[in-house]
Amino acid sequence: MSVSSAMEENPPKVNKWDGNALKNALDDAVKDVLLSHFSYIESHKLLDGRLMISSVAVGFSIFALVWDWLYPFPQSRSVMLVCVVVYFVMMGVLTWYTTYLERGIFCTALNKDVAGIDPDQIWNASSSLKRFDNKYHLRLSQRTGGSGRPKEARTVLTVENFFDETGKLLYASVAKEVLRLHSDLDSKKN
Amino acid sequence: MNCRQIFYQFLNFAMIVSSALMIWKGLMVVTGSESPIVVVLSGSMEPAFHRGDLLFLTNYEQEPIRAGEIVVFKVEGRDIPIVHRVMKVHEKEDGAVKFLTKGDNNNVDDRGLYANGQAWLNRKDVVGRARGYVPFIGIVTIIMNDYPKFKYAVLAGLGVFVLIHRE
Numbered sequence: 001m002s003v004s005s006a007m008e009e010n011p012p013k014v015n016k017w018d019g020n021a022l023k024n025a026l027d028d029a030v031k032d033v034l035l036s037h038f039s040y041i042e043s044h045k046l047l048d049g050r051l052m053i054s055s056v057a058v059g060f061s062i063f064a065l066v067w068d069w070l071y072p073f074p075q076s077r078s079v080m081l082v083c084v085v086v087y088f089v090m091m092g093v094l095t096w097y098t099t100y101l102e103r104g105i106f107c108t109a110l111n112k113d114v115a116g117i118d119p120d121q122i123w124n125a126s127s128s129l130k131r132f133d134n135k136y137h138l139r140l141s142q143r144t145g146g147s148g149r150p151k152e153a154r155t156v157l158t159v160e161n162f163f164d165e166t167g168k169l170l171y172a173s174v175a176k177e178v179l180r181l182h183s184d185l186d187s188k189k190n
Numbered sequence: 191m192n193c194r195q196i197f198y199q200f201l202n203f204a205m206i207v208s209s210a211l212m213i214w215k216g217l218m219v220v221t222g223s224e225s226p227i228v229v230v231l232s233g234s235m236e237p238a239f240h241r242g243d244l245l246f247l248t249n250y251e252q253e254p255i256r257a258g259e260i261v262v263f264k265v266e267g268r269d270i271p272i273v274h275r276v277m278k279v280h281e282k283e284d285g286a287v288k289f290l291t292k293g294d295n296n297n298v299d300d301r302g303l304y305a306n307g308q309a310w311l312n313r314k315d316v317v318g319r320a321r322g323y324v325p326f327i328g329i330v331t332i333i334m335n336d337y338p339k340f341k342y343a344v345l346a347g348l349g350v351f352v353l354i355h356r357e
Contacts, residue, residue, distance in 0.1 A: 024356055047194055054201045061208035064215055073224035084216040087208065 005036035008171050016167035022159050023129040025169050026136055030125050031107040033178040040109035040123065046102055053097060057090035104128050104139075119144060123182075134159045140181045151188055153181045195356075203352045223249035223318035228262055229328030230273055234293030235260070242329035245273065247318025255279060255287055255313070260320040263291065266305050271317050274300060280310070287313050 007029060014021040035042055064083035068076045104126040111121035124141045136157045143150040155177060162170050217226040230243045238260070239245070247262055255261065255276060262273045274291040277299060281287045288310035292299040301309060334341040 020356070044194060047198070051194070051198060051201060054198075054205055058201060058204045058208050061204075061212055065211060068215065073218060077219055080215050081219045084212050084219060087212045088216075091209070 005032050007032040008036075008175075011169040011171045013166060013168045014163070016163055016165075019129055019131060019133070022163065023127065023136065026129075026138075026157070026159070026162065026174065027106045027125075027127055029169055029171060029174040030127070030138065030178055033175045034107060034109050034123060034125060034182075037175070037179065038109075038111070038182075040111050043108040043110050043122070046105060046108060050094070050097060050102070053090060053094045057087050057094070060086050060090070119148075124150075129159070136162075138177070138181070140178070140185060142185045151185050153184045153188075155181055199353050199356075203349065206352060221246075221248040221318065222251070223247045225262075225271065225317050228271055228273070228317070229331045231270070231332065232293075234295050235273060235275070236295045238294055239273065239323065240325065242326050242332055244324040244328040245320045246322045246324075248321050249316065249318040253319070254281070254285075255289055255316065255319070257289075261291065262317045262320065263311055263315045264317055265303060266308075266315070272300070272303065273320065 012025050012028070014025045016022065031042075034040060060083045064080055064087075067079050067083075071079075073080075105124050106127060107123075107125040109123040109125075111123065122143045124143070126139045126141075127137060129136045136159050137154065138157060139152060139154045141150045141152040157174075157177060162173050164170060214226075218224060220226075226247050228245050228247060230239045230241055230245060233241050245262065257276050257279050259276050260273060261276055262271045264271050272291075274293045274296075276289050277292050278290040279287060280289070290299055290301070290310060304311065334344070
């Protein structure tokens with residue numbers, strides 16, 4: 001069997017009334033199960049894209065700040081105008097990126113082919129938890145890299161079944177659900 | 191949290207600060223004034239404006255300065271802007287203008303406030319013309335300037351909160 005991970009030994013304890021903390025803890029646990037039980041490698045492409053867009057936006061804003069300091073207002077007008085417009089365009093791009101490309105995906109794991117011939121299998125885990133709701137929607141999808149159509153498996157977890165009264169995460173229950181989804185997907189035919 | 195997460199938290203913080211900064215710069219560009227929103231610091235314009243009122247300014251070059259208008263100006267050598275009313279205007283055909291100001295609640299005109307030997311203000315001294323105002327809200331800025339420790343405490347608290355809080 002696999003080596004038990006640090007999170008399995010020591011599951012995190014969260015404020016059980018804070019929905020945000022619960023979602024983050026469950027996301028972390030799902031990610032931990034995917035990466036430690038299988039020999040998958042995490043792909044940071046999605047998060048890197050978001051970091052890139054944000055960095056460009058912040059870069060423009062810092063440039064505007066410095067330019068205005070060096071060449072006080074009336075002369076810096078056109079540069080300011082460009083920077084402000086670009087900044088808000090970048091914010092729009094970021095919103096589009098988060099809504100359409102990311103779609104709640106918090107983990108992308110790659111199952112690399114040992115021989116290096118076949119394209120990688122891409123596993124995407126995404127989740128959502130509405131405010132004041134107790135239903136954590138988890139979606140696991142598997143796609144064979146390149147052009148494969150994604151296979152999906154979803155489940156809904158009621159959060160109280162995965163945390164004990166003190167707010168400690170019940171890692172084993174989460175692992176069971178994730179592994180079940182995983183084997184469902186593996187065995188499902190296209 | 192790995193280093194990507196930490197970088198992301200800092201970026202989040204930077205984006206919040208940048209958004210505020212860009213909105214301010216955007217206002218500067220749209221109104222043409224280097225300080226589009228100012229707080230009234232003294233009672234020299236009562237009963238029109240009181241200490242703590244927030245003023246919205248525009249500074250369009252094409253609009254001429256006329257007597258009776260309320261302008262915000264900076265005296266050369268001092269960086270605190272003053273908001274008073276224009277009393278007298280001398281205008282040349284080429285558009286060069288000299289004007290004299292006085293606070294509504296003052297007994298004398300502003301010649302005592304101008305730089306040594308200066309008797310009139312020019313167009314370039316004007317930061318903007320008052321277009322609208324919101325009463326009282328500026329008191330927060332006055333308090334934060336009078337008690338800088340309070341300002342740093344609020345900013346530090348906000349900063350820490352944004353850096354730690356995971357979306």
